[in-house]
Amino acid sequence: MDKTNFDCIVIGAGNGGLMAALRLLKNNKKVLVLERELVPGGYATSFKRGRFEFEASLHELCEYGDKDNHGELYDILEEYDLNKEIEFIKIPEAFTVYDKNGKQYSFPTGIDNFINKMEEYVPSSRPSMEKYFALAKECTLAMKYLNASHGKADTKVLMKEYPNFMNVAAYNIKTVLDALKMPILAQELLTTYWSYLGTPSKKMSFVHYTLMLYYYVVYSPYIPKLRSHAISLALANKITSLGGEIYYGCEVKEIIYHSGEVQGVKLVDGKAYYSHHIISNASPHSVFGNLLTEDIPEEQLKIANSRELSGRGFAIYLGLNKSKEELGLNNYSYFIYDTLDSDKQYEMMKSLDSTAQVVVCLNSVNPTCSPTSTTILYFTSLLFSDAFDKEVTKENYYELKDRIAKNYIERFEKTTGIKIQDAIEEIEVATPSTFYYYTASRDGSIYGYSTEGLDNMLPRLMTMYDEKICKGLRFVGGHSIRSSGYNSAYISGDIMAKLTLGDMKEDK
Amino acid sequence: MKVKVSLFSLSDKLHFKHLKRDRLKKISLSPSTPLKASYKSEEIANIYHPYKQHLIITKIEELSSDIKLFTLSLDKKYPCKDIAPFKAGSHINLIKEIDNGIISRAYTLFSSPKEALKENNYRILVKRKEGGIFSSYLIDKCQVGDTFIVSEPAGFLTYNRLRDENDVIALASSTAISGFISMGYAIADKIEDFNLTIICGLRTEKDNIYTPYVEDIEKRSQGKVKFVFVISDEKSENYEQGFITKEIIQKYARTPYSIFISGSQDFISYITKEIAPLNIIKKDIRIERSIDKYMGPDINKEVNIKVHDRDEIINIKGTSKETLMTALERNKILIRSNCHVGGCGCCRVRLITGEVYKTIFHGVREADQKYNYLHACAIYPLSDLEVEIYHY
Ligand SMILES: Cc1cc2nc3c(=O)[nH]c(=O)nc-3n(C[C@H](O)[C@H](O)[C@H](O)COP(=O)(O)OP(=O)(O)OC[C@H]3O[C@@H](n4cnc5c(N)ncnc54)[C@H](O)[C@@H]3O)c2cc1C
Numbered sequence: 018m019d020k021t022n023f024d025c026i027v028i029g030a031g032n033g034g035l036m037a038a039l040r041l042l043k044n045n046k047k048v049l050v051l052e053r054e055l056v057p058g059g060y061a062t063s064f065k066r067g068r069f070e071f072e073a074s075l076h077e078l079c080e081y082g083d084k085d086n087h088g089e090l091y092d093i094l095e096e097y098d099l100n101k102e103i104e105f106i107k108i109p110e111a112f113t114v115y116d117k118n119g120k121q122y123s124f125p126t127g128i129d130n131f132i133n134k135m136e137e138y139v140p141s142s143r144p145s146m147e148k149y150f151a152l153a154k155e156c157t158l159a160m161k162y163l164n165a166s167h168g169k170a171d172t173k174v175l176m177k178e179y180p181n182f183m184n185v186a187a188y189n190i191k192t193v194l195d196a197l198k199m200p201i202l203a204q205e206l207l208t209t210y211w212s213y214l215g216t217p218s219k220k221m222s223f224v225h226y227t228l229m230l231y232y233y234v235v236y237s238p239y240i241p242k243l244r245s246h247a248i249s250l251a252l253a254n255k256i257t258s259l260g261g262e263i264y265y266g267c268e269v270k271e272i273i274y275h276s277g278e279v280q281g282v283k284l285v286d287g288k289a290y291y292s293h294h295i296i297s298n299a300s301p302h303s304v305f306g307n308l309l310t311e312d313i314p315e316e317q318l319k320i321a322n323s324r325e326l327s328g329r330g331f332a333i334y335l336g337l338n339k340s341k342e343e344l345g346l347n348n349y350s351y352f353i354y355d356t357l358d359s360d361k362q363y364e365m366m367k368s369l370d371s372t373a374q375v376v377v378c379l380n381s382v383n384p385t386c387s388p389t390s391t392t393i394l395y396f397t398s399l400l401f402s403d404a405f406d407k408e409v410t411k412e413n414y415y416e417l418k419d420r421i422a423k424n425y426i427e428r429f430e431k432t433t434g435i436k437i438q439d440a441i442e443e444i445e446v447a448t449p450s451t452f453y454y455y456t457a458s459r460d461g462s463i464y465g466y467s468t469e470g471l472d473n474m475l476p477r478l479m480t481m482y483d484e485k486i487c488k489g490l491r492f493v494g495g496h497s498i499r500s501s502g503y504n505s506a507y508i509s510g511d512i513m514a515k516l517t518l519g520d521m522k523e524d525k
Numbered sequence: 526m527k528v529k530v531s532l533f534s535l536s537d538k539l540h541f542k543h544l545k546r547d548r549l550k551k552i553s554l555s556p557s558t559p560l561k562a563s564y565k566s567e568e569i570a571n572i573y574h575p576y577k578q579h580l581i582i583t584k585i586e587e588l589s590s591d592i593k594l595f596t597l598s599l600d601k602k603y604p605c606k607d608i609a610p611f612k613a614g615s616h617i618n619l620i621k622e623i624d625n626g627i628i629s630r631a632y633t634l635f636s637s638p639k640e641a642l643k644e645n646n647y648r649i650l651v652k653r654k655e656g657g658i659f660s661s662y663l664i665d666k667c668q669v670g671d672t673f674i675v676s677e678p679a680g681f682l683t684y685n686r687l688r689d690e691n692d693v694i695a696l697a698s699s700t701a702i703s704g705f706i707s708m709g710y711a712i713a714d715k716i717e718d719f720n721l722t723i724i725c726g727l728r729t730e731k732d733n734i735y736t737p738y739v740e741d742i743e744k745r746s747q748g749k750v751k752f753v754f755v756i757s758d759e760k761s762e763n764y765e766q767g768f769i770t771k772e773i774i775q776k777y778a779r780t781p782y783s784i785f786i787s788g789s790q791d792f793i794s795y796i797t798k799e800i801a802p803l804n805i806i807k808k809d810i811r812i813e814r815s816i817d818k819y820m821g822p823d824i825n826k827e828v829n830i831k832v833h834d835r836d837e838i839i840n841i842k843g844t845s846k847e848t849l850m851t852a853l854e855r856n857k858i859l860i861r862s863n864c865h866v867g868g869c870g871c872c873r874v875r876l877i878t879g880e881v882y883k884t885i886f887h888g889v890r891e892a893d894q895k896y897n898y899l900h901a902c903a904i905y906p907l908s909d910l911e912v913e914i915y916h917y
């Protein structure tokens with residue numbers, strides 16, 4: 018094989034791409050990763066401003082844990098010896114959420130603690146909460162069984178072992194929580210994390226949401242001490258040490274496709290690399306919108322057209338010149354909603370007027386993340402429409418950015434009573450345009466495809482072996498089978514690389 | 526605990542089984558129409574962050590014997606239709622291939638951000654620097670029609686109303702006033718709104734080549750922008766005398782204020798000491814840095830540098846006197862660059878083996894240090910090196 022031929026080419030060194038490359042390398046394949054940026058990770062990165070190093074995206078890592086109590090992500094990193102390599106910090110709380118009157122609810126991790134707290138806030142919620150967590154546990158076991166059965170799950174086993182899972186699996190959160198007779202306020206508090214998936218209670222699969230919440234509560238959320246960039250670099254470093262190549266600053270412009278299968282890729286600078294197997298961290302909307310535009314197999318367009326982009330991202334990163342104690346920032350994450358009713362909130366987030374936000378104070382769990390007497394605080398929000406696209410122009414971009422940022426910051430101050438404006442030493446604002454610029458994610462959507470209705474994790478996984486693929490081309494990351502989130506993007510990389518290894522066997 | 530969740534009907538389990546069928550059906554019923562090739566947010570991103578701009582010099586104005594004002598417009602040979610917009614105070618990075626290699630330098634934009642977009646050009650003020658290869662090239666050789674590769678505008682010495690005070694005192698020496706003139710225009714053109722007092726140190730009256738711009742900006746800004754020139758080398762009734770001092774600052778400042786500083790390294794060291802007694806908090810002082818040179822004993826040491834660029838290996842020579850970036854550029858290996866001070870990360874490289882001197886403002890991410898990623902514009906080789914680079 019010469020220098021331009023590979024067993025597999027991975028487009029994009031985001032979480033999904035990096036993990037996929039590792040699995041292939043572990044199976045002794047010759048792998049080339051092409052990344053348009055100069056750093057690996059996609060969203061999983063950090064950036065410096067003045068004396069601060071900001072985390073670009075990660076609030077909380079899900080499905081991780083520790084040696085004795087952990088999720089799948091821990092196992093995967095262990096396989097590559099990376100749990101030692103990367104220093105992780107456990108976050109001792111689940112979340113703090115504010116209702117529209119500024120009333121604050123704080124939840125700890127651990128099932129019992131969580132249920133007790135809920136009982137404090139919502140008396141007589143206990144029976145339904147206990148049922149909920151028992152059901153949640155059954156769902157996680159059922160999913161494990163489904164994943165292990167590679168699309169050939171035995172209905173009899175499911176009926177016998179996971180009957181409740183079978184009962185609820187097709188329903189949205191709201192329907193199931195109603196059936197559990199959970200008081201409304203408890204339902205609303207329980208679904209606080211909805212904005213991490215970007216799909217509200219009536220549109221969101223019960224199982225999908227529940228898995229996420231359960232993993233956070235049971236394994237606790239984690240973050241890497243040196244920002245997500247530390248995970249990305251550790252993965253990239255592992256790729257190189259296993260003999261893989263990563264070429265940075267290399268944007269793929271075209272996927273070479275003929276005779277019914279992929280042949281390789283062409284870069285923006287004209288250089289070509291060849292392989293019959295491509296794993297793309299760029300989404301189907303990017304690939305079939307820009308990279309492979311002729312002779313697209315019809316069913317690929319149908320699949321893509323059956324899906325919607327997820328929320329467009331908006332984020333503000335603040336470096337403050339006071340300590341979190343001076344400012345009174347006592348929590349790690351602050352969920353601030355206009356209403357605790359997620360379906361109503363979702364509708365409100367179709368407009369630039371909404372200031373619903375999730376705010377993280379990094380120093381709360383990572384005290385050395387910034388110099389003494391300073392604090393890193395970052396805001397994330399989502400837009401569920403083209404509200405940004407409709408308003409932004411070449412002329413108003415800076416002004417619009419500042420205006421939205423100001424609204425968010427003032428909203429935070431008003432709700433929490435914590436004054437931060439006078440302490441701003443560094444500020445960076447990321448709009449959908451910024452997210453697109455750094456990851457090429459369509460329209461700056463940050464959570465892959467929306468998980469509404471039939472595009473949640475469960476049906477994605479169930480049809481994994483039935484959906485046709487464009488021969489040789491598989492997708493990883495937030496748009497792939499497990500939907501978005503660090504854990505899901507990583508795991509999708511692992512799964513899709515395994516399928517690609519299967520495709521390679523079929524070649525022979 | 527044992528749970529039993531009964532929902533609505535016996536068909537719940539069937540619904541589960543049907544998820545697969547329903548999803549496949551939904552797909553089969555979806556249209557096979559082409560996907561959107563672009564969204565508005567993407568177009569904005571592409572306008573603001575072009576990968577490379579190809580510009581051509583369309584006008585050169587001689588403002589004094591060693592200062593020229595260059596106008597750079599789009600080179601019509603390339604498809605791009607608009608220059609990238611910028612915030613006043615930003616710089617662009619000019620790249621040019623000359624006889625013995627490539628050179629790249631950052632220049633702060635002098636233009637009014639609004640006019641620039643209207644006229645589709647950038648303006649930069651260039652002063653001859655002693656021993657400066659690029660400035661001499663621009664002043665002595667460069668002509669209308671010459672072309673450059675230019676980065677997107679960027680920079681950290683820009684105004685932000687959420688961060689900075691309403692009043693800004695801008696301190697500059699000589700042509701480093703460029704970015705502040707641009708800010709003055711932004712205020713005069715009403716695209717930014719704050720009070721700006723620009724205090725600029727000059728040697729002689731003759732160095733004040735800014736009168737037409739000053740008059741235009743002061744007139745249109747309705748009192749929001751004020752210029753104060755301080756002359757050091759001769760007596761004059763029209764100007765403040767001597768160097769910029771804390772007294773002069775206090776004379777013109779209205780508290781609270783932010784201080785923005787731009788100038789030569791000497792000016793910055795002088796002025797930071799001078800303003801120390803004013804007790805302005807760190808967050809209200811923003812400085813346009815310039816790079817410190819390696820001054821060690823073995824400054825003339827020659828080193829061999831083995832460069833990995835994708836699957837190619839190139840062997841070049843460098844010295845401890847020049848940065849890794851300069852060594853690469855002299856050998857016509859172009860990597861991205863922007864700030865040239867070690868802060869933006871455009872010139873990221875991986876050091877595989879060897880020793881380097883890192884300048885004070887060499888600022889990589891914490892995890893980068895662990896895996897030896899460095900910024901080529903702000904490191905000087907101290908030994909033979911092996912590096913991985915990402916060409917531009
Ligand atoms: C502000 C914010 C907060 C978040 N918070 C959390 C959180 O707390 N917990 C959590 O689990 N998740 C969170 N997420 C979501 C999470 O970051 C993503 O789901 C995940 O990183 C997606 O990974 P991905 O594999 O899809 O890759 P992406 O990050 O989308 O990476 C794709 C990569 O491919 C590259 N690429 C694209 N096109 C090309 C091309 N043509 N040629 C070469 N390279 C290309 C891109 O440059 C990029 O590096 C957050 C996201 C954001 C933006």
Ligand code: FES
Nearest residue numbers: 863865867870902
């Ligand atoms: S060019 Fe900015 S760090 Fe080197």
